[in-house]
Structures are given as C-alpha cells and as structure tokens.
Amino acid sequence: MIVASTLTYGSVAAPAQEKPDYRGAEQRHAGSQIAKHEGVHGAPSPDSYTAGANVLGHDVSGWQGDVDWPAATKAGAKFVYVKATEGTGFTSDHFNQQYNGSYAAGMIRGAYHFARPDISTGAKQAHYFVDHGGGWTRDGRTLPGALDMEYNPYGEACYNRSPKVIVAWIRDFSNAYKARTGRTPMIYTSTSWWKKCTGNSPVFGRTNPLWLARYAPQIGELPAGWDFQSIWQFSDSGKLPGDQNFFNGGPGQLTALATG
Template sequence: MKRRNPLLRFGAVLFAGVAGLALCGPPAEATPSYAGADDNFAGSQIAKHEGVDGTPNVQYAAEDQVLGHDVSGHQGAVDWPSAANAGAKFVYIKATEGTGFVSPQFTQQYNGSYAVGLVRGAYHFARPDVSDGATQAGYFIAHGGGWSGDGKTLPGALDMEYNPYGDTCYGKDPGSLVAWIQSFSDTYRARTGRLPTIYTSTSWWKKCTGNTPAFGANPLWLARYNTQVGELPAGWRSQSIWQFADQGVLPGDQNWLNGPLALLRNLAIG
C-alpha cells in the first residue's frame, strides 16, 4: 500500500481551515435591538429609575404657565380636538429612536395636533449605543424631526435619559457622551438653523455627562415628577419646559412652559 506524505496531509488540513475562516469572515456585529421601542417615550425610564414623588403644589394662572403635553406611539391615535379643549397649547411627539425606529403613530399625532392649532414639535429618543450623534440627527430630520419658522413648530428635541436596553449611560464615559450630544446638536443646528431642545433629568445628566455646563444655549426640557422643579443641570439658569407628571388631563405626559404664550411663540420662531 502506498503511504501518503504526512506533510501533504497537514497542508490539506491547514488549507481547509484557512478556507473556512475566509468563508466565515469576521464575526458579525450584533444588530441593535429596538424591541419595545414603541414603549420608550420621554420619561418612561426616568419614572422607572427616579420614581414619581408628587405633582406641583402650586397653581398657575393661564398667563403665567402654558399647559402642554408629550405623546408617542404608546398613546395610539390621539383625539386632538379633545386635547385642545382640555387646555393643551403645545405638544412634543416622538418621531424616532436610534437609526432603526420611526413611531407608527407619528403622522397622525404630528399632523393632527397642528390641525387643531397646537404648537408642536418632534423628539428623538437617543441611542448613543448604536451610532454617532450626527447620524442620528440626520435620521431624525429625515423622519419628521425638522423645523420651520411658521410659528407653529418647536425645535426638535433630543431625549437623553436612562438606557432601556442596558447600561444606564449607554456604555459611554462622560466625555464620550458629551461629545455624542454635541455632535447631534451641531448637526441639527447646521441642518435646520436651530439648536435642538434637550430633554433630560438632573440626576441622569449628573451621572452620565458629569454635569457638563456645555449646553446652556439649548432650550431645556426638564423631567422631574415632584412638587417643585428642583435643581437644574449645570449650564442652565432656567428650564423652557417642565415635564411635571406622567399622567393628567391631557394624553401622555404633562408639561408646563416656563412663561406666557408669548414665550411659546418665541420658542417656536427662534
């Protein structure tokens, strides 16, 4: 019997292994999860992590505070005439999340609120774990998050809160997260002419950005479910909007503009 050269046999095995690696290629990156994205809305994670500790213990006259709300696909199709009759003057509506989710209710909510005379704006649920800030700003703008100077459109808002999919700060250190927010803000401003509103809570902002004061020029939409607005994140002297409750007379979360109707128009026009 003719014996095979062991060196040839080793070479054949080695070749097969290399060929297998070539066919398989490098390990594929995990596809970002958007499971439950329709239930991620402004404040959903803040209420979960920080709790709901009351509602404002002061009452404001109509000329002092303007009542508004925010909604997402979580609310379904909204009865906008009823919302307007209940006192709503403005609303923020979830448009997008990351670079892989557009709210299925966005069109009904965005166009319907405008039709009954509400000043409305869109917001983006940030996912710094899936792509850079500039990319997400572009995705947001392309899917309803733009701005126009018609006096009825608020600047788009960036929702920065606890990560519903994992690490609280999306696996980023404060410096990296501040750079991500800056990239989103700069891109949005370059594309629309407006700085985006930043939605956050003081506790999350301190923990994940190191309480950076870098965004004081952006309008602040502060979430705090308590009797007083409380401490603001560094860099802001006042909030533009206070999200003070996660339920009330209006669908979705409840908000007060920090001033009279004239301020709402100013915020819309820029």
C-alpha cells in the same frame, strides 16, 4: 453583545452595536426610564399653574396611539412634543396622526428623538431624525426638535459610555441638527441622569433650551449650565392625552420659541 465597529465623536471613540435592539420602542415615551429609575414623588399643586405665566402642554409617543386632539385642546393643552424616532432604525407608527393632527387642532407642536449613543454617531441620528419628521420650519407653530437623553432601556444607564463620550455625542447631534435646520435642539433630561452620565457638564446651557423631567411638587435642582428650564415635564402618566408639561413663560414666549 457583539461589537461591530467604532463610533468616533470628535477625538473620542466608542464601540457600536452590530444589531441594534429596538424592542419596546413604540411604547417607550419621554421619561419612561426616568420614572423607572428615579420614581414619582408627587405633582405640583394646582396653584403652580398661573394663566399667562405658564402654558400647559403634553408629550406623546406610540404609547398613546391615535390622539383626540380637539379634546386635548379643549382640556387646555397649547403645545405638544411627539416622538418621531429612536436611534437609526425606528420611526413611530403614530407620528403622522399625532404630529399633523395636533397642528390641525391649532396646537404648537414639535418632534423628539430618543437618543441611542450605543448605535451610531450623534450626527447620523440627527440626520435620521430630520429625515423622518424632526425638522423645523419658521411658521410660528413648530418647536425646535428635542433630543431625549435618559436612562438606557436596554442595559447600563449611560449606554456603557463615559461622560466625555456622552458629551461629545450630544454635541455631535446638536451641531448636525443645527446645520440641517438652523436651530439648536431642545435637550430633554433629568438632573440625576445628567449628573451621572455627563458628569454634570455645563457646556449646553447657553446654546440648547432645557426640557426638564422631574416628577415632584417642585422643579428642584437644574443640570449645570442652565439658569432656567424652558419646559418642565412634571407628570409621566403615560395616559391620554399624554404626559403633562408646563412651558416656562406665556403664550407669546412659546410662539417666540417656535418662531426662532
């Protein structure tokens, strides 16, 4: 790999790629690398879902292609996160149909960004995300943008970055996103990745909502700093109408999260 420049996150520096690799980005969805590294260990039982206490939702990417949103809502989905961007050079070809189509079907929607700490600063990726669909509006039906932090699909799990650099990178992204939108982004991750790549940092638990990936009958241990998850991605099916999620609360609380 050719190193072209140095990325600086506060006082922490790290080398950047000269020519970023985006192979597979259109098909890559939230959790694809988590399932690959951590496996799938079952799913919650049907009685884990309690009407009024949980809200069923999906997340989608270019992997699903154009989605039949009326069918998704008929099946019970109330919200969705849609992949918008990766790094600073990829935007999903299906973003507009997925993001605007879900909204037109009556769903609460949000956008997410697949993080690439090997490519640029967090702030630069936050601006790229907002500029390509990842913003937020106080309409009660748009969730804050989400930052997808998971295993590197192109190499070493933590992008050859130390925990100190990864934490600084996330802070850089979060601060820039809040400056642009007024909201702190949701952080999507797994507990195992978080422990490995941030040293189980607790610093975001009080500021950023948690979207936890865990493909098992129970949620299990949370990353340090968070007392609860806002969303649990319990299935990484990669099929229509998208990966499966429970929002940790009722419809009114979901609307409150969207409203800010």
